[in-house]
Amino acid sequence: MPTEKRINEEPESVDSKKPKHDHFAKGIAPIKPEFIVENAPVNDDVYNDDEAEGGDRQEAAPAANGKGRKKRGQNKNRDLRQQHEEVRLCSTLVDPESGRECKFGPDNCRSTHNVEEYLENKAEDIDGVCPVFSAIGYCPSGLKCRWLGSHYNKETKKLIKDLVKQEESKETNCEVNKITNEAKILLQKKKYVFETASKYIPYLDSMVQNEENLAKQEANKDNQAAYIEAPFKVSEKKKLNLKGAKIVSPLTTVGNLPYRRLMKTLGADVTYSEMALALPLLQATNAEWALPKAHRSEYPGFGVQIATSKHWAAAKAAEAIYRETTNVSELNLNCGCPIDLLYRQGQGSALMEQPARLMRILKGMNACSGDIPVTVKIRTGTKDGHNNAKQLVGRILAENTVAAITLHGRTRQQRYTKEADWGYIGEVAKVVEDWNHAKEEDKDVSDTPATQFVGNGDVYSFEDWHNAVSIPGVDSVMVARGALIKPWIFEEVEAQQYLDKSASERLDMLQTFANFAIEHWGSDEYGVGLARRFMCEFISFTHRYIPVGILERLPAKLNQRPPAWKGRNEMETLLGSTDYKDWIKITEMFLGKASSNFVFTPKHKSNSN
Structure with a gap:
């Protein structure tokens, strides 16, 4: 090299x-x-980089005057579905030694059972060694592998397996946070038992009923214990340490598991899942439950981000993630996604316009996420000239105990048309810093950890990163496009200089x-x-x-x-x-x-x- x-x-x-x-x-x-x-x-x-936050769920963005406008320079309705092979081998035959039997039988199966015919029609092997075989000692794709020649003995017609490497890779090179089939079936049939959420949701429902009557709402807070006592106090949840951490922002489409795994090799400390929607999680949608999956190397330091507009969905999703995953460091609520599809449903940045609903959602997540701490990501506001993040953060701190708050220095309306407002980020950081100092002096809550504050927006170099973390009250910086365009950005942060990477x-x-x-x-x-x-x-x-x-x-x-x-x-x-x-x-x-x-x-x- x-x-x-x-x-x-x-x-x-x-x-x-x-x-x-x-x-x-x-x-x-x-x-x-x-x-x-x-x-x-x-x-x-002009690149519209909302895809980084919204991805394939995105629709046309609104104009500043509220009227619809075209997505400048973008290809709409992209068809990205990949085709399967013309001659497909039955999955029971990918490993000739598996002994599996096809439940349809060779005559009724839609895929071929003729191995010789399949291999004759199969695309020519790709040069080199199969990356999967090289990593874990065997290849689950078997005869379907495009690098088949690197782990197949043509004379014996058997797949080659490295039993030593298989054993060694079980713990170190594997994916985690996979939901079981039993749990998925229970969710699909609506028979999943939400032990905590089912008891806590009535309390959240009562908050909705009493929102117009503040006196009753205050009285109702005293009765919270009658519904449910959270199994984990905030002080007992997993500890987050984001101070000076190198953080990759939650990114849709490009922020997939292989990309995050690459970023870990390049110095990232914290990664996040792509944004998962709470309702499809509760419906056990395969595509949605694929999002919390992570590589072993990402934990600790792996967060799952969810979006929702309903407190009951937030509470249930939080409990499901806590019970069905094993390697999650934090559960992050998305209150910053600008895309229309979510905004119209009251999700993402729309929650900034409905603080009471946002507070209920955070309460539900905190009560039902077990020992997983809850964090939140917001924008400066939804409309230009009407920043409300400072007031909102004050309320979040007063009514909820979130482990961390991340602020993206733009409004929803701005999208990426203007530079991030780091002056305003600094003002909000001061609110969090003052709150933490006041909490240290309050004996009733002094045992709870300080709320950490993370800035986000326009960090493309080591100078941007260090300038941001030098702002009083800013614990760290979340990097999005800077880590996509220049994946080695955290190496530059460590070296504190520009690195001229060769081709x-x-x-x-x-x-x-x-x-x-x-x-x-x-x-x-x-x-x-x-x-x-x-x-x-x-x-x-x-x-x-x-x-x-x-x-x-x-x-x-x-x-x-x-x-x-x-x-x-x-x-x-x-x-x-x-x-x-x-x-x-x-x-x-x-x-x-x-x-x-x-x-x-x-x-x-x-x-x-």
Whole structure:
């Protein structure tokens, strides 16, 4: 692996040969003249990065005047379903030695039972060793594996298995937080016993009935114990330590398990699941229960984020996650997601407009999450010029004991059109800091841990990170797009300098992601298709990185549009390509040639060259 260059913060001398256009113009990334492609238009596409928070659940965003508007530059209704093989092998035959029997029989099964016919029609093997076999000593995809030749003896017609590695990997290289089939069936049939939530929800219901009568509501608080005593006091819950932690924000679509696992290898301390909706969790939807899954390496430091608008759903989902998962460090309530679909349902950032409902939801989660601490993520407000986070945080602290509060420094209406307001984040941090100091002096609550405060928004460099954590009251920073575009951002935070990663070093990271993706989704044709799709989603962010070695001054801000540029070698140029067809070419270096059935549509029209 090449040695990485470390780039000083001082701007380098400007080459005497100036390009025809002003590359120092406002809003233009300061790329050295020799790397600018002349006579090419400046890319003026504005990326709408709400997908990072909303993903495939997103609909058209509202305009500032409240009327509907088009999603600028975006491809709507992307069809990303991957195709299965034309000749499919029955799952009972993927391991010839399994002894499993097909319940339909060879004559009635929709898949073939002719192994020879399947292998003849199967796509050509991908070069190299199967990533799954290499990691755990055997491959569950068996004969379906696209790297079959690396763990199959053609003479004996048996799969090769490394029993020693199998045993060694059981505890260290495995996925956790998988719900049992029995629990899923009980949820689907509405027979799951919510021992805590069923007793606590009536108390929350009574709060709704008494919201118009504050006197009754205060009296009702005294009767809370008549409904349920929480099994865990706040002081007895798992302890969070976010002070100075390197945190990857909850991200939808791109924040999948392989990406989070990659970020752990690159220095992340805390990761979060993609946003899960409480109601589908309670309905035992497979896709939703796939979201709390994590790799063993993520715990401790793994949080599950949920969204809901109902206190009963929040309470039940919290209890289900507590009872059915084993490796969750915190349960985070999403009160910041800006997408219309959730907002219209009263979820996400809509909860900031309904503080009483938000308080009930947090109370229900805290009472029913067992020893898992509850945290919350909010925005500065929902409308520009009407920040209400400071008042809301004051109320959250007074009425609930949350372990941590994260504030994204933008309103819902702003989306990503303006820079995050770190001045306001600092004001809210002061509210939390003062509250913690007051609590230390209150003997009745002094045994409860301090509420931690995390800032979020526009952290793209080690300077941004250290400037943010130096704000009084800010315990740490949650990094979103900065960790997508530059996955090694936490290495820079540790080194406190910009790192000029070479193209080969960046390819090594993509190789690691590809291996983790195959381990997670499987090494058969369908799993490889999913891995390729999510790798393209990942590259849709990483291609936006401008190597520091071709910049005249640092840093380049995300809102600075780059002129067309070329890298220091062909691979660096390819990694910066805006054309999604080039992204697919990059995946082919690790996942073999894409089949004719592979489907990928980029989010942004400008990438559909």
